[in-house]
Amino acid sequence: MSAPDAPLLEVAGVSKQFPGVxxxxxxxxxxxxxxxxxxxxxxxxGKSTLIKVLTGVYQPxxxxxxxxxxxxxxNGPLDAQAAGISTIYQEVNLVPLMSVARNLFLGREPRNRLxxxxxxxxxxxxxxxxxxxxxxxxxxxxxxxxxxxxxxxVALARAVMxxxxxxxxxxxxxxxxxxxxETLFGVIQRLHExxxxxxxxxxxxxxxxxxxxxxxVLRDGRLVHTGLIKDLDRLxxxxxxxxxxxxxxxxxxxxxxxxxxxxxxxxxxxxADGLSSRHKLTGVxxxxxxxxxxxxxxxxxxxxxxxxxxxxxxxxxxxxxVEVDGKALRRPNPVAAxxxxxxxxxxxRKAEGIALGLSVRENIALAVLPRLATAGIVSERRxxxxxxxxxxxxxIKASSxxxxxxxxxxxxxxxxxxxxxxxxxxxxxxxxEPTRGIDVGAKAEVQALIDELAAEGLGxxxxxxxxxxxxxxxxxxxxxRDGAVAGMLRGDEVTTEHLMNVIxxxxx
Amino acid sequence: MTxxxxxxxxxxxxxxLRRLLPVYGVYVALALLVLFNIAWTDNFLAWNNLRIQxxxxxxxxxxxxxxxxxxxxxxxxxxxxxxxxxxxxxIPLYLGYGTVPxxxxxxxxxxxxxxxxxSLVAFxxxxxxxxxxxxxxxxxxxxxxxxxxxxxxxxxxxxxxxxTDAFLGVPYTVWIAxxxxxxxxxxxxxxxxxxxxxxxxDNRAAAQLAGVPVKRVLITxxxIAxxxxxxAGVIQVSRIGSADASRIGLLIELSAITAVxxxxxxxxxxxxxxxxxxxxxxxxxxxxxxxxxxxxxDSTAQMVQAVIILVAVYTxxxxxxx
Numbered sequence: 001m002s003a004p005d006a007p008l009l010e011v012a013g014v015s016k017q018f019p020g021v022x023x024x025x026x027x028x029x030x031x032x033x034x035x036x037x038x039x040x041x042x043x044x045x046g047k048s049t050l051i052k053v054l055t056g057v058y059q060p061x062x063x064x065x066x067x068x069x070x071x072x073x074x075n076g077p078l079d080a081q082a083a084g085i086s087t088i089y090q091e092v093n094l095v096p097l098m099s100v101a102r103n104l105f106l107g108r109e110p111r112n113r114l115x116x117x118x119x120x121x122x123x124x125x126x127x128x129x130x131x132x133x134x135x136x137x138x139x140x141x142x143x144x145x146x147x148x149x150x151x152x153x154v155a156l157a158r159a160v161m162x163x164x165x166x167x168x169x170x171x172x173x174x175x176x177x178x179x180x181x182e183t184l185f186g187v188i189q190r191l192h193e194x195x196x197x198x199x200x201x202x203x204x205x206x207x208x209x210x211x212x213x214x215x216x217v218l219r220d221g222r223l224v225h226t227g228l229i230k231d232l233d234r235l236x237x238x239x240x241x242x243x244x245x246x247x248x249x250x251x252x253x254x255x256x257x258x259x260x261x262x263x264x265x266x267x268x269x270x271x272a273d274g275l276s277s278r279h280k281l282t283g284v285x286x287x288x289x290x291x292x293x294x295x296x297x298x299x300x301x302x303x304x305x306x307x308x309x310x311x312x313x314x315x316x317x318x319x320x321x322v323e324v325d326g327k328a329l330r331r332p333n334p335v336a337a338x339x340x341x342x343x344x345x346x347x348x349r350k351a352e353g354i355a356l357g358l359s360v361r362e363n364i365a366l367a368v369l370p371r372l373a374t375a376g377i378v379s380e381r382r383x384x385x386x387x388x389x390x391x392x393x394x395x396i397k398a399s400s401x402x403x404x405x406x407x408x409x410x411x412x413x414x415x416x417x418x419x420x421x422x423x424x425x426x427x428x429x430x431x432x433e434p435t436r437g438i439d440v441g442a443k444a445e446v447q448a449l450i451d452e453l454a455a456e457g458l459g460x461x462x463x464x465x466x467x468x469x470x471x472x473x474x475x476x477x478x479x480x481r482d483g484a485v486a487g488m489l490r491g492d493e494v495t496t497e498h499l500m501n502v503i504x505x506x507x508x
Numbered sequence: 509m510t511x512x513x514x515x516x517x518x519x520x521x522x523x524x525l526r527r528l529l530p531v532y533g534v535y536v537a538l539a540l541l542v543l544f545n546i547a548w549t550d551n552f553l554a555w556n557n558l559r560i561q562x563x564x565x566x567x568x569x570x571x572x573x574x575x576x577x578x579x580x581x582x583x584x585x586x587x588x589x590x591x592x593x594x595x596x597x598x599i600p601l602y603l604g605y606g607t608v609p610x611x612x613x614x615x616x617x618x619x620x621x622x623x624x625x626x627s628l629v630a631f632x633x634x635x636x637x638x639x640x641x642x643x644x645x646x647x648x649x650x651x652x653x654x655x656x657x658x659x660x661x662x663x664x665x666x667x668x669x670x671x672t673d674a675f676l677g678v679p680y681t682v683w684i685a686x687x688x689x690x691x692x693x694x695x696x697x698x699x700x701x702x703x704x705x706x707x708x709x710d711n712r713a714a715a716q717l718a719g720v721p722v723k724r725v726l727i728t729x730x731x732i733a734x735x736x737x738x739x740a741g742v743i744q745v746s747r748i749g750s751a752d753a754s755r756i757g758l759l760i761e762l763s764a765i766t767a768v769x770x771x772x773x774x775x776x777x778x779x780x781x782x783x784x785x786x787x788x789x790x791x792x793x794x795x796x797x798x799x800x801x802x803x804x805x806d807s808t809a810q811m812v813q814a815v816i817i818l819v820a821v822y823t824x825x826x827x828x829x830x
Binding site: 312314334335337338339344346351352353354355356357358362365366367369370373376377378380420424 | 698699700701703704706707710711713714715716717718719720721778779
């Protein structure tokens with residue numbers, strides 16, 4: 001028998017190693033019955049790995065996993081499900097082409113006397129259950145036709161139906177409408193009363209303070225803090241997440257960024273006005289002067305990457321305009337943005353940045369091919385020249401320009417990408433996490449390069465999860481929260497303390 | 509130095525072999541097959557025999573060139589056989605206006621199908637296999653309607669000359685295929701379009717953000733593939749002297765895909781091997797011819813072809829690094 005007040009789920013001293021990364025390092029975590037436990041941390045903090053350990057997707061390298069006080073090993077997700085642990089992922093993982101009712105009862109369909117699926121009962125039950133979640137649409141329609149928020153609700157209903165003792169929610173509100181969020185909170189409240197333990201992953205501080213009892217903060221794979229959320233104010237929470245002691249005095253020289261850049265020309269090179277996109281951005285406006293580095297600050301999911309994409313024409317906008325040198329882009333799309341002088345380095349280098357299978361040379365020349373060609377036929381000599389120039393300038397280390405980019409180190413891949421951007425002769429450079437996943441040496445080089453480019457008069461927009469990089473690299477910082485501008489730091493205010501203060505301030 | 513060997517001699521490490529085999533394997537296999545035929549097949553080197561082989565492989569080569577481009581964008585075009593039939597069906601209808609207008613109209617037919625294919629893929633966002641499957645069905649249907657489902661003999665001498673006459677002893681059709689292969693090779697290597705095509709195939713999202721007009725590239729690729737197929741249809745009609753929309757180009761999409769894959773172009777996109785594709789088409793053609801010349805059944809030839817396809821795909825299963 002398990003002890004009556006033993007925690008539902010407990011991990012002690014868990015570690016998980018991946019090639020080159022220690023994703024979890026001696027992390028302990030306890031989930032008690034009837035509590036809503038927030039799990040927070042920035043990118044790469046180890047949240048996802050911890051969740052995957054708890055749900056049996058990963059097997060830990062070390063440490064203990066206890067379920068209701070008894071040691072257990074989950075050899076796969078099925079073991080965890082059998083133990084009453086249900087997970088709702090950010091992306092709904094149901095079958096879009098099957099009906100809502102079928103999805104809800106998938107694998108547990110009610111049978112009639114012949115052993116066939118009792119469709120009538122299934123549909124009736126499904127309608128009844130979903131009504132409790134505020135969903136009244138026809139349960140016989142394919143799930144894929146419902147709004148994403150409603151789909152997520154079905155996933156939640158399904159997870160809870162399985163007599164779950166533990167429900168893991170990974171950013172459940174990221175695609176929900178405010179009304180749906182309320183319904184979700186209602187469901188969480190009911191689960192809470194039933195004694196179900198909930199692990200709640202979110203970056204929205206307001207939500208955490210509203211519904212969570214306890215909070216665990218991870219950073220760089222280590223446990224930073226765990227305790228009741230009411231004992232921790234927002235500023236403390238943010239400082240735990242970003243890893244800067246609040247008292248820490250700003251020190252120069254952490255990174256390879258130099259001093260401030262003086263803006264010689266006061267006319268903005270980039271002006272974003274009221275950028276709005278459903279669920280993602282609401283009225284984001286800012287300006288960048290020539291020679292200025294403007295940082296976009298905020299927590300994960302605050303809308304930093306979305307803002308970059310919106311400016312680059314890669315995110316469909318409901319409203320808002322982007323102006324380069326005072327000229328508004330007519331139809332925002334990547335081709336038009338590039339023509340106007342906006343070059344973007346996307347956050348996910350491998351998925352959206354470089355073509356791994358192509359050579360260094362092809363990658364650098366890709367965006368400027370028309371300029372290097374006569375009547376559609378490219379000039380190898382002109383390509384060679386431009387490739388040589390940038391390989392030297394950015395010190396790209398490759399065995400030859402013909403080497404496959406996929407075989408280069410992360411730092412050199414990033415430099416190849418930057419070379420492509422610079423080859424277009426941009427006026428504005430949008431850099432989304434330019435130093436992520438590259439080694440220390442390359443990081444310093446990239447940071448120095450950003451400085452140099454700004455000094456040459458480019459307008460730079462910088463996104464970085466590394467607070468030091470953001471603060472030291474930027475002349476001004478636009479702080480985003482929940483897809484809107486929450487504040488602006490300029491001059492002496494550009495410090496980590498101010499940044500955390502603005503992030504932590506409750507949305508009014 | 510010796511050519512990359514298939515016998516795995518000691519001294520060549522497996523990593524190098526695995527890298528080189530998908531690229532050069534087709535040439536080695538082709539060379540071996542030619543050597544085998546020289547040694548064992550009577551009259552193999554007779555010009556008459558070689559000419560027949562060349563003429564027979566021509567339509568597959570032309571269709572496969574377009575297929576290679578489509579596959580380079582991580583797509584596939586199943587409609588090429590139907591486009592051949594469509595081109596063939598248009599010829600007897602307009603031959604009355606002269607050879608050139610008839611051929612131009614067949615090409616226009618190809619352009620239309622290509623535009624539909626390309627739009628379905630680029631704008632509607634259908635998977636290439638589904639979009640072109642629809643045109644595989646619809647294209648031949650239209651061809652049958654145009655030709656009333658009848659087999660039509662062609663008597664126009666000018667037109668038939670394309671299929672029967674020769675220049676420097678080599679049939680016109682073979683020259684056409686050779687020129688098209690050279691042009692496609694040049695396009696892939698040396699033009700803005702060719703480079704963009706490879707970038708779209710390797711990483712569509714990255715190409716998009718790098719300002720590549722992805723939709724335009726995709727549509728152009730499908731149009732080129734369909735035009736080449738229409739040309740292949742025209743050539744086929746001129747060679748056999750009749751247009752039969754229910755037979756022409758039947759299952760050629762499979763031969764074309766085989767030639768492309770055996771020639772070392774990965775189905776995952778980002779790479780196009782034009783010469784390899786031509787060699788792939790020759791290899792499959794010669795394989796069948798060898799079997800027949802040595803009195804093996806056609807069914808045996810098919811099984812051997814299947815083995816070759818599997819070997820090609822197996823050696824090409826790249827260590828994906830992403």
